[in-house]
Amino acid sequence: MNTVKTVRELRAAVARARSEGKRIGFVPTMGNLHAGHVALVEKAGQRADFVVASIFVNPLQFGPTEDLAKYPRTLTADQEKLFDAGCHLLFAPTVEEMYPHGMEGQTRVSVPGVSEGLCGASRPGHFEGVATVVTKLFNMVQPDLAVFGQKDYQQLAVIRTLVRDLNMPIQIIGEPTVRAEDGLALSSRNGYLSAEQRAAAPALYRSLSRIAEALRAGECNHAALVAAGRLEQEQAGFRPDYLEIREANSLRPAAAEDRQLVILTAAYLGATRLIDNLAVDLDHPA
Numbered sequence: 144m145n146t147v148k149t150v151r152e153l154r155a156a157v158a159r160a161r162s163e164g165k166r167i168g169f170v171p172t173m174g175n176l177h178a179g180h181v182a183l184v185e186k187a188g189q190r191a192d193f194v195v196a197s198i199f200v201n202p203l204q205f206g207p208t209e210d211l212a213k214y215p216r217t218l219t220a221d222q223e224k225l226f227d228a229g230c231h232l233l234f235a236p237t238v239e240e241m242y243p244h245g246m247e248g249q250t251r252v253s254v255p256g257v258s259e260g261l262c263g264a265s266r267p268g269h270f271e272g273v274a275t276v277v278t279k280l281f282n283m284v285q286p287d288l289a290v291f292g293q294k295d296y297q298q299l300a301v302i303r304t305l306v307r308d309l310n311m312p313i314q315i316i317g318e319p320t321v322r323a324e325d326g327l328a329l330s331s332r333n334g335y336l337s338a339e340q341r342a343a344a345p346a347l348y349r350s351l352s353r354i355a356e357a358l359r360a361g362e363c364n365h366a367a368l369v370a371a372g373r374l375e376q377e378q379a380g381f382r383p384d385y386l387e388i389r390e391a392n393s394l395r396p397a398a399a400e401d402r403q404l405v406i407l408t409a410a411y412l413g414a415t416r417l418i419d420n421l422a423v424d425l426d427h428p429a
């Protein structure tokens with residue numbers, strides 16, 4: 144696996160692979176990789192001949208009070224994981240390489256609708272930062288397909304929408320969330336949890352599972368389900384940010400007659416904000 148740091152080197156390496164007739168798969172990340180990222184790279188390897196990953200902690204998607212400075216940078220360990228997962232090329236640019244003219248006047252990509260509410264409400268500017276950097280990365284790599292985790296459900300919806308609206312010829316693949324044995328969704332942010340918080344953390348997924356079970360059993364009082372879910376989170380030591388039931392494709396608030404639903408949550412354990420979601424298809428209850 145080769146690691147390149149400049150757009151020039153990246154384009155040259157991808158052009159070589161393409162001239163050999165290879166289909167290009169892409170997995171953008173912010174590094175500090177875990178088994179969830181490895182699954183994304185492996186999926187790209189099943190669908191493409193040449194897998195490119197990127198590691199870039201994108202300042203544009205962090206708010207002024209968020210954890211940009213302390214976001215873990217673990218390049219050497221990440222390179223090993225990517226190599227083992229079958230990645231062929233890693234793009235690990237500096238901030239100057241990604242934003243050579245600074246971030247202030249940088250052209251931005253905003254995706255209305257699906258970016259609003261949920262994490263969009265709690266983290267103003269976050270999805271504009273994500274959509275902008277993903278658009279830049281897509282233009283740099285020009286992949287045939289790109290793989291994203293379903294754990295960031297709203298982010299995946301934002302990216303699907305931007306690819307559709309901006310006519311990008313890129314297939315977007317959503318890969319199921321990888322969970323620890325106790326149900327906690329794998330996340331780089333789990334590393335911030337103390338032992339005690341880590342023991343409490345699976346309650347987040349439990350609260351979603353209980354709501355999913357009730358929906359499958361025919362309960363349609365969403366407000367009551369959400370109130371019980373928030374209480375369950377609070378009793379486990381969380382401070383809920385949001386817990387909502389939405390229509391799974393549009394992300395608009397769910398109506399009683401909707402059949403494809405997704406329950407989404409974000410909640411704080413101490414200073415660490417965790418997110419999770421669970422999709423429920425009432426036409427095909429599991």
Ligand code: PAF
Nearest residue numbers: 171172173201273276295
């Ligand atoms: O999900 C992430 O790691 C980031 O939001 C992404 C898609 C790599 C953009 O910086």
